[in-house]
Amino acid sequence: MPYPAFYLNGWEALLIFMIGFLALLVEILVIPGFGLVGLAGILFMLFALYLALHAPGAVLAALALAILVAAVVLYWAWRRMEEKRLLNQLILTDNQESKAGYLAPDPSWQKLVGKSGLTLTPLRPAGKVEIAGQVVDVVSEGEYLPGGVKVTVIKVEGQRIVVRKEKPGP
Template sequence: MGDTVIWLAVLAVILGLLSLVLEIFVFPGFGIAGLTGVILMAWGIVLISTDIVQSLQALVIGITLTIVFFAWGIRQGYKRKLWHRLALNDKQDSEQGYSAAQPELMELLGKEGVAVTKLRPAGAVEIEGKRIDVVTEGGYILPGSAVIVIKVEGSRVVVRPN
């Protein structure tokens, strides 16, 4: 086998490894870079061998062993509760300051109210006797000005002058 073929095989394996490293640390998911890396590494392994049948057998055995060890590792992870240490199990309680969307705020959409404080752009308005924290579309609204609710996103209520 010539020196050119050996260097080509080594280059293919190195580029394959580089592609896989890029896929793992730079590009999320298993995409084009990962697939290219696997193909380049397999091609490099096939190029470096003297017998094509022997190299393909080694490649198939390697892939099979990889799948078996991966499945074994996942099974051991479940048995030893490894996944519980890797996954985030914290809850987002309201006592800790987390709040979910409030369905009653959706009822405010299109309703009119009066600015209680200066809205620059955040402040408070009174709608149907209830004081509600709101934001404007970006403008400044004086206290006592009439406003209308134009958007509700989660717990964020957006108003504009009416």
């Protein structure tokens, strides 16, 4: 069988294959989706295989063998993970229940906006404040506030109650 006019040695074919592989990595890790870079990477890799094997039939046979081996290895790995219960370690199966300490935002916290309180602990920027006889965890706007300072609730964002130091009045 005559070689094509663009026949290259093994090093050039390996270099073209590596360029295609790097293009696929860029597509997977950097650019979301499947686009031009990924397609170019696949074409470069197929072209490198054609150059290395010198025959389209051999390239197709090598691809079919590679796909078959990959499928067998993936099936074997999946079965091993099931046997050793490794999938349960990779998948989050816990529920976030209130008895475990997870709390949904309390709608009554919205009523705290505009109310004043006294810091029980220093806010660095998080700490505890007593507001209307209730001790709540709060966050300052980012500044350090020592304990015993009067604060006002300025907003409530889900579980987060944000306070600001009250300005001294006349």
